[in-house]
Structure formats: structure tokens, C-alpha cells
Amino acid sequence: MTRTTKGSLYIVVACLGIFCLTIPVFAQNSPVVTGGPIVKHPVAMSTDGPMLREIEPLLPEFTMPAEHEIPNNYIPIRRGVAPGGDQVTQNEANSPTLQTPTPSIEFEGLGTGDQFFCNCLPPDDDMAPGRGNQVVEFINLFYAVYSKTGTRLLGPLPGNSFWSGLGGSCQTDNSGDPIVRYDAAADRWVVSQFAINSVAPDFECVAVSQTSDATGAYNKYAFAFNTFPDYPKLSVWPDAYYLTVNNFNIAGTQFIGAEACALDRTKMLAGQVATGVCFQQNNQQFGEMPADLDGPTPPAQGTPNFVMEEDPTSNTRLDLFKFHVDFVNVNNSTFTGPTFLTVPAFTDLCFNFSRGRCVPQPGTNVTLESLGGRLMWRLVYRNFGDHTVLLSSHSVVANNGAGGVRWYEMRNPETTLTLFQSGTFAPDTQYRFMPAIAMDKNQDIAVGYTRSGAATGQFPSMVYAGRIPTDPAGTLETEQVMKLGNGSQLFAQAGRWGDYTALAIDPADDCTFWFQQEYLQTTGNAPWHTAIGSFVFPGCGGQGAPAVTLQPRSLGFGKTVLGTPKTMNVKLTNTGTAPLTISSFAITGDYSQTNNCPISPATLGVGLFCTIHVTFNPTAINTRTGTLTITDDAPNSPQTVPLTGVGTIVTFLPTNINFGTVPVGQQSTPKSVTLTNKSNTTPVTITSTTITGTNKTEFSITTNTCTGTINPLGTCQVTLVGRPGAVGARHATVNVFHNGGGSPSTASLVVTGQ
Numbered sequence: 001m002t003r004t005t006k007g008s009l010y011i012v013v014a015c016l017g018i019f020c021l022t023i024p025v026f027a028q029n030s031p032v033v034t035g036g037p038i039v040k041h042p043v044a045m046s047t048d049g050p051m052l053r054e055i056e057p058l059l060p061e062f063t064m065p066a067e068h069e070i071p072n073n074y075i076p077i078r079r080g081v082a083p084g085g086d087q088v089t090q091n092e093a094n095s096p097t098l099q100t101p102t103p104s105i106e107f108e109g110l111g112t113g114d115q116f117f118c119n120c121l122p123p124d125d126d127m128a129p130g131r132g133n134q135v136v137e138f139i140n141l142f143y144a145v146y147s148k149t150g151t152r153l154l155g156p157l158p159g160n161s162f163w164s165g166l167g168g169s170c171q172t173d174n175s176g177d178p179i180v181r182y183d184a185a186a187d188r189w190v191v192s193q194f195a196i197n198s199v200a201p202d203f204e205c206v207a208v209s210q211t212s213d214a215t216g217a218y219n220k221y222a223f224a225f226n227t228f229p230d231y232p233k234l235s236v237w238p239d240a241y242y243l244t245v246n247n248f249n250i251a252g253t254q255f256i257g258a259e260a261c262a263l264d265r266t267k268m269l270a271g272q273v274a275t276g277v278c279f280q281q282n283n284q285q286f287g288e289m290p291a292d293l294d295g296p297t298p299p300a301q302g303t304p305n306f307v308m309e310e311d312p313t314s315n316t317r318l319d320l321f322k323f324h325v326d327f328v329n330v331n332n333s334t335f336t337g338p339t340f341l342t343v344p345a346f347t348d349l350c351f352n353f354s355r356g357r358c359v360p361q362p363g364t365n366v367t368l369e370s371l372g373g374r375l376m377w378r379l380v381y382r383n384f385g386d387h388t389v390l391l392s393s394h395s396v397v398a399n400n401g402a403g404g405v406r407w408y409e410m411r412n413p414e415t416t417l418t419l420f421q422s423g424t425f426a427p428d429t430q431y432r433f434m435p436a437i438a439m440d441k442n443q444d445i446a447v448g449y450t451r452s453g454a455a456t457g458q459f460p461s462m463v464y465a466g467r468i469p470t471d472p473a474g475t476l477e478t479e480q481v482m483k484l485g486n487g488s489q490l491f492a493q494a495g496r497w498g499d500y501t502a503l504a505i506d507p508a509d510d511c512t513f514w515f516q517q518e519y520l521q522t523t524g525n526a527p528w529h530t531a532i533g534s535f536v537f538p539g540c541g542g543q544g545a546p547a548v549t550l551q552p553r554s555l556g557f558g559k560t561v562l563g564t565p566k567t568m569n570v571k572l573t574n575t576g577t578a579p580l581t582i583s584s585f586a587i588t589g590d591y592s593q594t595n596n597c598p599i600s601p602a603t604l605g606v607g608l609f610c611t612i613h614v615t616f617n618p619t620a621i622n623t624r625t626g627t628l629t630i631t632d633d634a635p636n637s638p639q640t641v642p643l644t645g646v647g648t649i650v651t652f653l654p655t656n657i658n659f660g661t662v663p664v665g666q667q668s669t670p671k672s673v674t675l676t677n678k679s680n681t682t683p684v685t686i687t688s689t690t691i692t693g694t695n696k697t698e699f700s701i702t703t704n705t706c707t708g709t710i711n712p713l714g715t716c717q718v719t720l721v722g723r724p725g726a727v728g729a730r731h732a733t734v735n736v737f738h739n740g741g742g743s744p745s746t747a748s749l750v751v752t753g754q
Contacts (some may be wrong), residue, residue: 021362036279038332040700044222047271048748049165052152053215072694080313082345089399089424090475099478100466103533107150110139111529114156121526122496126718127516128182130552131507132551133573134214140176145214148575154215159193162207166220167729169195170205179234184507186269187212187553192234200226200250208268212553219271228252233377235292240265240325242290242305258285260307261532262325277325279335284312287374291381296504299383306413316345320417341417348372349395349403349433357495359431360454368497370395370433377500380438387411393447395433398426405435405449428459436503441510444537448503462517462531483531487520509547512539547576550635557616557645559742561678565617570641572610579603582632589620589626589642618647621741649679652745659722659751668722670702673747675736677710684710684740693732698725699749706736724753
């Protein structure tokens with residue numbers, strides 16, 4: 001990002017590729033892939049660090065840190081004018097009479113007035129709902145977690161706090177371009193942002209939650225790029241998390257080409273070292289989107305990920321690539337294509353305007369950038385059994401000269417990719433741009449976008465339109481306003497908006513669409529806000545029926561001393577549209593439950609919740625598992641919550657030792673950690689004590705009484721020192737191995753070099 005001053009307002013202008021310079025023309029037979037498979041090992045990874053909910057909120061007087069994203073001076077342009085105009089424009093004359101469903105809920109997201117408001121322009125806003133009662137919004141440099149009724153549960157916190165404890169640029173820099181996804185198959189959250197520096201390397205930072213709770217702990221990774229990896233997009237697929245970027249040289253002055261990477265999902269979910277496998281492409285390839293899985297049915301085993309872009313030489317084609325990754329034998333990985341899909345001719349919106357700025361606003365000659373010339377986030381994949389679907393959208397010139405939303409439903413990319421239907425939605429002369437598309441389990445489609453015009457009152461607003469399968473092909477129903485804007489953006493040097501829109505399906509019912517974008521409450525330089533809302537099509541299962549969401553989806557009690565019960569809570573919320581009747585609770589293992597939930601014939605009303613208190617009282621050492629089962633009349637009944645705990649007779653305190661700030665090469669003051677045998681009758685045998693972790697050689701044990709046998713109610717101590725080998729936080733873990741359950745007992749170590 002580059003910081004621009006205008007009066008007292010500091011605006012961080014994100015440097016994503018838009019379109020004002022011509023991309024060089026290459027021979028058509030030049031290879032698409034110029035490098036790969038390229039193996040990327042994480043330069044840092046960590047499973048330690050605080051839970052997000054343990055991080056102190058920023059104070060209102062906290063000032064935004066300096067940004068390091070490089071100004072992007074080289075911006076490729078794509079296509080010219082479609083002969084005969086847009087032949088699939090849908091306007092007033094051919095719009096269905098049905099109306100897209102009204103919003104079920106709408107609430108304020110992050111924006112002007114929040115603590116740590118980043119003054120980012122654009123906000124690079126993204127959002128995802130989870131299976132439980134959480135929605136996560138990530139806005140360039142900060143994020144928050146909400147309930148599905150709009151209560152803010154956490155934040156705002158700076159974006160780089162996801163990587164607290166990792167060290168390096170991902171922890172210290174906060175550069176933006178975030179993505180947040182919910183991996184429904186694993187019940188985990190996946191977030192990413194880049195860390196941009198003035199010299200190589202730059203980094204893509206990825207974090208995967210350790211549970212279904214977005215406010216909990218994360219597995220953290222830093223992948224290095226010797227390029228500037230602009231406009232990163234991260235998608236969920238069964239075998240990997242797929243990442244696409246627009247690579248520039250490190251100075252941001254020369255476009256290199258798109259790069260697609262596969263990150264080992266299995267290893268990242270387990271908190272293990274995860275390899276990335278990448279393919280660099282030539283500088284005709286730009287703005288690629290990786291397929292992102294929606295719905296409960298995965299693609300057939302072995303199906304490659306699909307990557308799609310606008311064709312670099314034709315405005316009647318989309319290009320499809322297939323990315324197969326083999327993390328065991330990397331050389332078996334392939335990135336093949338393109339396969340050309342013929343589509344109705346289109347003209348990229350604002351294609352002939354400087355930096356793609358042509359979207360009008362009321363009361364000003366300042367126009368907004370459309371980001372025409374690329375497919376927009378997301379490329380959605382769904383498997384319906386008898387067919388599979390890809391959905392995509394982008395901004396084009398409609399046949400009335402205004403901006404329209406072009407959308408596509410494509411089918412069966414595994415075999416023969418076909419265009420099932422497409423349309424350009426432009427029911428009047430206002431501009432519609434920055435779209436996102438999604439589909440529910442009934443094959444209802446919705447497109448969310450920004451609408452803006454030059455006439456009085458036509459301020460940039462959050463708007464969406466949708467269709468059901470029986471509507472005429474290529475058409476959307478009458479649109480709905482999610483959030484009406486009330487101002488124009490006047491910062492003429494930027495004109496940035498977006499740079500992407502979030503539209504996602506709720507994995508709890510596979511029916512509810514969640515929509516998030518920016519809007520303005522008042523006219524000004526860049527006083528943007530965001531809003532989040534949802535809606536449901538009448539024919540889908542979430543309408544007129546109860547729906548259960550559980551938060552969290554699993555409980556991990558950690559190490560629990562025998563005879564010292566530990567209690568955790570599960571929140572059960574009726575997120576459906578009819579009262580919920582609960583018939584029974586059941587629990588297994590070393591666990592018991594009490595609750596304040598109504599049992600049949602009483603019901604839990606729409607939007608209400610109750611709490612289940614689960615107690616772990618281990619009867620033996622080591623791992624103890626169980627299951628909480630709730631039976632009710634919701635469609636996904638019975639719901640289950642996996643329970644895991646570790647019985648032990650040992651404590652090891654403190655669990656975190658901070659040796660403070662110490663000059664590089666010098667030794668810290670010693671600090672100790674104490675192991676206690678809590679049993680009245682059973683001795684504990686110590687087998688070994690080790691130090692592990694990234695900077696293990698920079699810590700040492702000075703004295704250790706944790707050897708041999710520790711008598712009942714006895715204690716021992718390990719005393720350590722830190723000697724930092726470099727500037728910054730240095731991390732390791734001390735481990736004591738024993739037979740008291742939950743071995744090894746661990747404590748994290750940190751010393752900060754100066």
C-alpha cells in the first residue's frame with residue numbers, strides 16, 4: 001500500500017492491479033506456464049500464540065502503523081468493445097415480475113468511527129459465515145467477529161494479530177488484501193493477508209483455526225515470495241487451499257504474470273509443516289480465480305482445482321485451467337490449459353478510462369474504479385450429483401451504455417465445460433459493478449454488487465438480485481437494496497472502491513445468502529462503512545423451519561487434573577424461521593451435561609438461544625473422548641459435538657515464560673517452571689526434558705530437578721535462560737516427558753533480541 005496525504009486525512013491506497021497500461025502482446029504459441037512446479041516451504045509456522053479472544057482490544061488512540069505495500073505503477077488492460085454491444089443485457093423490457101427476497105437481517109460492519117479505523121482506500125472487505133453462530137469480517141488491516149444476529153463478539157483487532165507468536169513480517173507487518181473463508185468440511189476458519197516489504201521477500205500469511213471457534217487459536221504460516229504477490233485470492237478445496245496472485249517485480253513496476261499455488265490443507269489443519277506447490281505463468285495471464293467449494297458434497301475424489309480468467313486476447317472467451325497437486329511426489333503436479341469457453345461478447349466496464357475509472361456518483365465529477373477486466377471474487381463450485389456447477393461474474397458495459405453485472409452459470413468442468421446460462425443485469429441506466437455470485441442448495445442464484453449513478457440520490461449502495469431455477473434463463477428477478485448509500489466519495493486521486501464483494505452461503509442450512517460490501521453514510525474523502533446482511537429464497541429449506549447452530553462445534557478441554565472437573569459451554573441457537581422443539585440430550589465418556597434449554601413440548605423461539613454446560617471429569621490419564629448429542633426437529637438433527645480432554649495428574653506452570661528484551665548474544669535472567677504431581681497416591685516417573693521449536697538453540701537449561709521419580713504431591717523445577725541470536729521475538733518450547741498423563745508437559749518460551 002502507499003500512503004497519500006490529503007489535508008489531515010491519511011489514506012492507505014491499496015495497489016491492486018486495475019487497468020490503465022497495455023499488456024504486451026506475445027505470440028499465441030508462447031507457453032502459459034513459465035515455471036513449476038515450484039515448491040514453497042513456509043519460512044515460519046507456529047501452532048502457539050494467544051487465542052484471538054485473549055488479545056487486548058486496541059485503544060481508540062492507537063495510531064495506524066506504517067504500511068509497506070509497493071505502489072503498483074504497471075497495470076495491464078484487457079479487452080476492447082464487443083461488436084454489436086452486449087447481446088444478453090437484461091433491462092426493463094425483459095425483467096421477470098418476481099422480486100428477489102427482502103433482507104432477513106442487516107447490521108453494521110466495520111468502518112469510519114471504529115477503533116483502529118485504517119483509513120484504507122479501498123477497504124478490501126471480505127466476510128464469511130460459519131456453521132455455528134459466527135460471522136467474520138476482515139477489512140484490509142483489521143477484523144471483527146459477529147454473531148449471526150449482529151452482535152460484535154470480538155474486535156476490531158489488527159489483521160496481523162492472526163499471526164501473533166509466528167514472528168517475522170507476518171506478525172509485525174499488517175499490509176492487507178485479506179481473504180476469510182470457512183472450511184465447512186473441516187469446521188475451520190481460513191484467513192490470509194499479505195505482508196509487503198520494501199525489499200524481497202514479500203509474504204503471503206495464512207492462518208487456519210484449530211477449532212470451529214473463530215476467536216480461538218490458529219495454526220499460522222508464512223510463505224515467501226521474491227515478487228510482489230498482488231490481489232491474492234485463497235479458496236477451499238478438498239486436497240489443498242488454492243492461492244492465486246498477480247505477480248509484479250518487487251518494486252511493483254513490471255507485471256510478471258499470474259501465479260497459482262496449492263497449500264497442503266491436510267497438514268495445515270493438523271498444524272504441521274505444510275508445503276506450497278506453485279506454477280508461474282506468463283504476463284498475459286492476469287486476474288485468475290481459484291474454484292471455491294460450496295455445499296456439503298465435495299467434487300469426485302481426485303478432481304483438480306479449477307482456475308479461471310478472462311481470456312487475454314478475446315472478449316468472447318473465458319479460460320479454464322486445471323490444477324492437480326501431488327504433495328508426495330511434487331513433480332507429478334500439473335497446471336494445464338487453457339480450455340476455452342465461448343461466452344456472449346462483452347466490453348469490460350471502464351476499459352478506455354484512466355485506471356478504469358468511469359462509475360458516476362451524485363454531485364461530483366469524481367468517478368469510481370470498476371475493476372472491469374477481471375473475473376471477480378468468487379469462482380464458486382458446487383456438486384449436485386447429476387451435474388457440477390461453476391459460477392462467476394464481472395463488470396461490463398451494458399447495451400444501454402451503463403455498467404452492468406455479467407454473470408455465468410457453467411456446468412461440468414471435469415469433463416466438457418459448457419455455458420448453461422449467462423446474462424448482463426442492467427435494468428436501468430445506473431452503474432452496477434463489483435459483483436459477487438453464489439448459489440444455494442436449491443440452485444437459486446444471487447448476485448450482490450454496488451449500484452451508483454449520477455442523478456440525485458443515486459449514491460453508491462449495496463444491492464443484490466437473484467433468480468430461482470424456473471425463471472427465464474439468463475435473467476435475474478427485481479433487485480433489492482441491502483444498504484442504501486447516503487454520500488459520494490470525493491478523494492479524486494484514488495477513485496478506489498471495493499476491491500471485492502463478499503457473497504457466501506451459510507453452511508448451517510445451505511440456504512441463507514450472506515452479503516457484505518462498503519457504502520457511504522455521508523459525502524467525504526473516504527468515509528466508508530460496511531454492512532452485513534442475509535436473505536433466503538422462499539423455496540429453500542431455511543424458510544419456515546427451525547435451524548440449529550452450535551457454538552463451538554467441538555470442545556477441547558485440554559489437560560485436566562484427575563479429581564478437578566472442568567466445565568465448558570456450548571451455545572445452541574435457533575437460527576431458523578420456526579420454533580425449535582428439542583426432544584433429548586445424550587452424552588458419553590467422562591463427561592456430563594446440564595442445560596437451560598426447553599425440552600419437548602416446550603420450544604426455543606426463532607433467534608433465541610440456550611446454553612449447554614459440559615463438564616469433563618477424567619477417570620483415567622491421557623486422552624478421553626466423548627460425544628454430546630442433541631435430538632430435535634431441525635433438518636440436521638441429531639447434532640453432535642465431539643468432546644476431547646486429557647486426564648493428567650501433573651501440572652506444569654507457568655505455561656508461558658517471557659524472558660523480556662535482551663541484547664543480542666547476551667543471556668537473560670533465569671526463570672523457572674514447576675512440575676507438580678497432584679496425586680495423593682501415585683508417583684510420576686520423568687523420562688526426559690528437551691527444548692524444541694524454531695529458535696531452540698537460543699534457550700538453555702541451567703538447572704533441572706525434573707529427573708527420576710516425583711513422589712505424590714511432590715514438585716520439581718526446570719530453570720532456563722534465553723540468549724537471543726537475532727533482533728526480534730525468538731520462540732521455543734520446553735518439554736518434560738513423563739508417565740503422569742498428557743505427556744509431554746510444555747511451556748512456551750520467548751525472548752526478544754535488541
